[in-house]
Amino acid sequence: MKNNFKDGYFKWLYDNTQQFNINNNISRLTLPYLDRNNDCTEIFIKFDGNRYIITDDSETLSELYLSNFNLFSSKKRTTIFNQILLSHGVKKSDDDELYITCSKEELYQKIHLLTQCMIKISDLFYTAKNTVQSLFIEDVQLFLDKNDIRYSQNVSFSGISGLTTNYDFLIPKSKNAPERIIKVVNNIDQQQTNSILFLWNDTSQARKDYLSTLYVFLQDEGKKISSSIITSMNNYDVIPVMWSKREKFTKDLVK
Structure with missing residues (x-):
């Protein structure tokens, strides 16, 4: 099963990705990564001389505005947005366009990074609910600080495929424990789980010497996490951490 995971993921991605050439210099790519409305992620690739511009055509922020969610009404959310x-x-234009400018050699890596960024920003919508008093990533950081767990923030690693993946926290190895890497997910679904597992497999294969372990912190307050998501993570030696049960993992993370 594990040996087929990479091939299966690439096949799924290829079969479910659509390309439409608008003209000789602009193409639209529709990827099977779903946002919070279960809509596929769309990006536009523009060829401009000897460089490429990859953009969301302002769709990510526009969709949030249409949902009456002003990302920049909160200093806290604005700070997190800029960190993402x-x-x-990724850069933001004056027209709220999220974009990356790159060379042909960097194109596919940058497509990967832009789509990750768009999904993460869309996920900030869930911080608008009245029941949410703080950003989940900040809650996780406070948990680490409270328990004197050492960490670095916003780390990126290249996988064996050449793709670079961003993770929220890194707990370095010690004499008592290997390297531990943390990803924080506010609103999880099965497709996002599959993406996390593929990217982690890609990352971990390139970091075999570190014996790294991935912990995925899941916000489960007021919601139920599907058992299939937990099973999928367990099958690939990824450790799901339900926020409501986070204290059970303190001893493992503080080592």
Whole structure:
């Protein structure tokens, strides 16, 4: 099963990705990564001289505005937004367009980073609910600080495929434990789980010497996480951490 995971993921991605050439210089790519409305992620690739511009055509932020969610009404959310852009190498135009400019050699890596960035920003919508008093990633950080767990933030690793993946926290190895890497997910679904597992497999294969372990913190307050998601993570030696049960993992993370 594990040996077929990479091939199966690439086949699924290829079979479910659509390309439409608008003209000789602009193409639209529809990828099977779903946002919070279960819509596929769309990006536009523009060829401009000897460089490429990859853009969401302002769709990510426009969709949030249409949902009456002003991302920039909160200093906290604005700070997190800017951190997400920085960690993925993405810029925002004055027209709220998220974009990356790159060479032909960097094109596919940058497509990967932009789509990750768009999904993460869309996920910030869930911080608008009245029941949410803080950003989930900040809650996780406070949990680490409270328990004196050492960490670095916003780390990126290249996998064996050449793709670079961003993770939220890194707990370095010690004499008592190997390297532990943390991904924080506010609103999980099965497709996002599959993407996390593929990217982690890609990352971990390139970091075999570190014996790295991935912990995925899942916000489960007021919601139920599907058992199939937990099973999928367990099958690939990824450790799901339900936020409501986070204290059970303190001893493993503090080592």
